[in-house]
Amino acid sequence: MSLAASADPAIVTPPAPRGGGPGGVAVPRKLRSVNRSLALAGTGLIWIALLGPVIALLTHLSWHAITSSLSAPGAFEPLILSVQSGAVTLGVLVLLGTPLAWALARGALPFPRVWETGVLASLLLPPLVVGLLLVFLVGPYTPIGHVLSGLHLSATDTFLALVIAQVYESAPYYVLGAQAAFAGVDPRLEQQAALLGDPPGRAFRRVTVPLAAPGLAMALAIAWARAMGAFGAVVIIAYHPTALPLQIWTTLQETGLPSALPFALVLLVVALPLPLAAYIWSARARGRRRG
Amino acid sequence: MLEADVEVDRRDFTVLASISVAPGERLALFGPSGAGKTTLLEAIAGLVPPRKAMITLSGRVLTSTGKPGIALPPWQRKVGLLRQDPGLFPHLSVRDNLLYAMRGAQDLAELGELADALGIAGLLAAMPARLSGGQAHRVALGRLLLAHCDALLLDEPYTGLDASLRRTLTDLVISLVAERRVPSMLVAHELAETQAFADRLAVLDQGKVLQTGSPGEVVLRPASRRVAELVGYAGFVPVPGSAGTVAGVHPDRVTAGSHPNRGLVLSGTVTRCRPAGVLWEITVRTSSGSRATLVARLPEAAPTGQDIVLTVLEPPCFGLDGTAVGIGESAGLPR
Numbered sequence: 001m002s003l004a005a006s007a008d009p010a011i012v013t014p015p016a017p018r019g020g021g022p023g024g025v026a027v028p029r030k031l032r033s034v035n036r037s038l039a040l041a042g043t044g045l046i047w048i049a050l051l052g053p054v055i056a057l058l059t060h061l062s063w064h065a066i067t068s069s070l071s072a073p074g075a076f077e078p079l080i081l082s083v084q085s086g087a088v089t090l091g092v093l094v095l096l097g098t099p100l101a102w103a104l105a106r107g108a109l110p111f112p113r114v115w116e117t118g119v120l121a122s123l124l125l126p127p128l129v130v131g132l133l134l135v136f137l138v139g140p141y142t143p144i145g146h147v148l149s150g151l152h153l154s155a156t157d158t159f160l161a162l163v164i165a166q167v168y169e170s171a172p173y174y175v176l177g178a179q180a181a182f183a184g185v186d187p188r189l190e191q192q193a194a195l196l197g198d199p200p201g202r203a204f205r206r207v208t209v210p211l212a213a214p215g216l217a218m219a220l221a222i223a224w225a226r227a228m229g230a231f232g233a234v235v236i237i238a239y240h241p242t243a244l245p246l247q248i249w250t251t252l253q254e255t256g257l258p259s260a261l262p263f264a265l266v267l268l269v270v271a272l273p274l275p276l277a278a279y280i281w282s283a284r285a286r287g288r289r290r291g
Numbered sequence: 292m293l294e295a296d297v298e299v300d301r302r303d304f305t306v307l308a309s310i311s312v313a314p315g316e317r318l319a320l321f322g323p324s325g326a327g328k329t330t331l332l333e334a335i336a337g338l339v340p341p342r343k344a345m346i347t348l349s350g351r352v353l354t355s356t357g358k359p360g361i362a363l364p365p366w367q368r369k370v371g372l373l374r375q376d377p378g379l380f381p382h383l384s385v386r387d388n389l390l391y392a393m394r395g396a397q398d399l400a401e402l403g404e405l406a407d408a409l410g411i412a413g414l415l416a417a418m419p420a421r422l423s424g425g426q427a428h429r430v431a432l433g434r435l436l437l438a439h440c441d442a443l444l445l446d447e448p449y450t451g452l453d454a455s456l457r458r459t460l461t462d463l464v465i466s467l468v469a470e471r472r473v474p475s476m477l478v479a480h481e482l483a484e485t486q487a488f489a490d491r492l493a494v495l496d497q498g499k500v501l502q503t504g505s506p507g508e509v510v511l512r513p514a515s516r517r518v519a520e521l522v523g524y525a526g527f528v529p530v531p532g533s534a535g536t537v538a539g540v541h542p543d544r545v546t547a548g549s550h551p552n553r554g555l556v557l558s559g560t561v562t563r564c565r566p567a568g569v570l571w572e573i574t575v576r577t578s579s580g581s582r583a584t585l586v587a588r589l590p591e592a593a594p595t596g597q598d599i600v601l602t603v604l605e606p607p608c609f610g611l612d613g614t615a616v617g618i619g620e621s622a623g624l625p626r
Contacts, residue, residue, distance in 0.1 A: 189381075192380075194365040194366045195366070195370065196391055196435075197366050197367075197438060203366075289381050289418060290418070
């Protein structure tokens with residue numbers, strides 16, 4: 001057959017039947033549908049496994065536990081504190097992390113690998129270790145601690161300490177995400193904006209940021225979720241004032257799992273909407289661009 | 292008026308060009324890929340730093356490496372650059388792309404007029420991702436014109452578009468350039484494209500301008516053998532009776548038969564014959580004088596091995612050093 005085909009290229013050879021014998025075409029089709037259902041089942045399993053903890057949380061919560069835990073005096077103070085410090089953390093990330101991410105994406109820094117390694121280090125270090133090391137960096141007996149106390153500030157067991165811990169835990173997520181978002185913007189479009197009369201700052205505002213916005217929003221949302229849930233570094237340098245994750249931890253220690261669960265629900269409710277909104281918004285923005 | 296005297300270092304050679312384009316004039320740069328055409332445009336647009344340059348546009352100095360040194364950034368040059376990739380901003384609608392460079396609202400009437408002229412009036416609300424290649428180019432062109440650039444640089448803008456679309460867009464640019472009286476330059480590696488656009492043609496090779504002239508002149512009277520090769524002369528045959536002189540043979544400027552009063556008559560043997568469009572591309576090994584190979588495109592096929600007599604119409608002739616010595620008779624062709 002292959003000989004005949006090579007002798008006369010005008011003859012189109014039909015695809016060889018797979019499986020062989022009569023009905024050789026039908027068997028693979030059936031196999032394919034089995035394959036597809038297996039893949040679907042596998043994906044579903046993974047999805048359920050990933051969401052398992054959330055499902056467990058929802059099934060183990062009792063209405064009574066929620067009302068009694070959340071009606072205690074001062075029950076919502078940690079929540080308010082977490083939201084406040086999280087907002088400050090996001091502000092710090094946007095102000096300091098955005099220029100760094102842009103410079104990394106455009107290769108504008110000397111020794112880019114060194115900078116990237118620095119960002120990765122804070123991602124790869126266990127948060128607990130980061131917390132311990134922060135004591136040596138900003139603790140009361142360090143040079144930075146001295147400067148801070150001269151300003152009547154302290155970076156241990158204060159709101160400032162909480163923000164510092166959250167920044168360290170969430171910064172790499174934002175910087176790496178924003179770097180990817182900026183890298184996705186074609187530099188020729190920025191050049192085009194310059195040729196049309198925009199100085200770099202205006203081109204950044206009118207072209208780079210809008211084009212990177214979906215990715216930036218996702219990076220910021222993930223950083224928010226990380227900051228809200230920051231625990232390892234927080235427990236070392238900011239045990240007080242009590243943020244939401246620490247409240248869960250202390251409640252668990254003092255009164256047990258059932259009364260800690262409602263706060264876990266609160267944490268999810270606070271931490272998740274922003275990432276979800278960012279996801280939906282960036283999907284829409286991308287869809288709009290496709291016209 | 293755009294005047295550029297530029298030296299830009301490239302990896303393997305230096306682009307060394309001096310050009311001047313009057314308002315409303317259309318200069319085309321023709322040359323093979325990698326001749327330095329784009330580098331020259333980018334130096335004018337301020338995207339590539341030249342080693343030595345003096346670039347002025349409408350009396351403004353854009354680049355000067357003399358004293359005092361001046362290098363206006365791209366956003367202050369008012370030089371419009373249109374490339375093969377139209378570079379539309381994907382997050383903005385066609386209207387917002389067109390309005391990108393406009394400051395103030397007084398030009399909205401102009402937007403409407405230009406959109407009509409470009410045939411994109413119905414697309415103003417569309418996003419760039421929805422546009423066809425030709426539509427995207429029209430929008431990019433409109434955006435440049437609404438930016439009121441003082442010069443229009445087109446860098447292989449039509450590559451990848453079909454022939455009829457190219458013709459329409461070329462005609463459109465020609466009429467708009469005439470209307471707005473801006474100096475314009477087109478860069479292309481296809482001769483026909485540059486000829487359709489330009490009223491002056493510069494041939495660029497290895498960073499140097501080899502010849503500047505009218506689109507017809509450059510092709511019919513190439514200044515050197517290298518220019519002749521670049522514009523499509525495919526064979527060089529020795530001129531009988533003048534040692535060292537060769538006549539350039541363009542495949543499309545050959546006719547069958549002996550017409551001594553119209554050019555150089557050659558005889559030879561057909562070594563290959565194959566169709567080329569509606570013509571036949573015939574490779575001939577000449578037998579008169581010293582042997583050479585030439586290619587001719589003729590309306591009639593000729594079987595391989597057949598003897599054939601051809602007349603090369605008014606061939607440009609080149610001396611030993613490759614410079615032109617004249618055309619046909621003036622170069623001393625025997626009658």
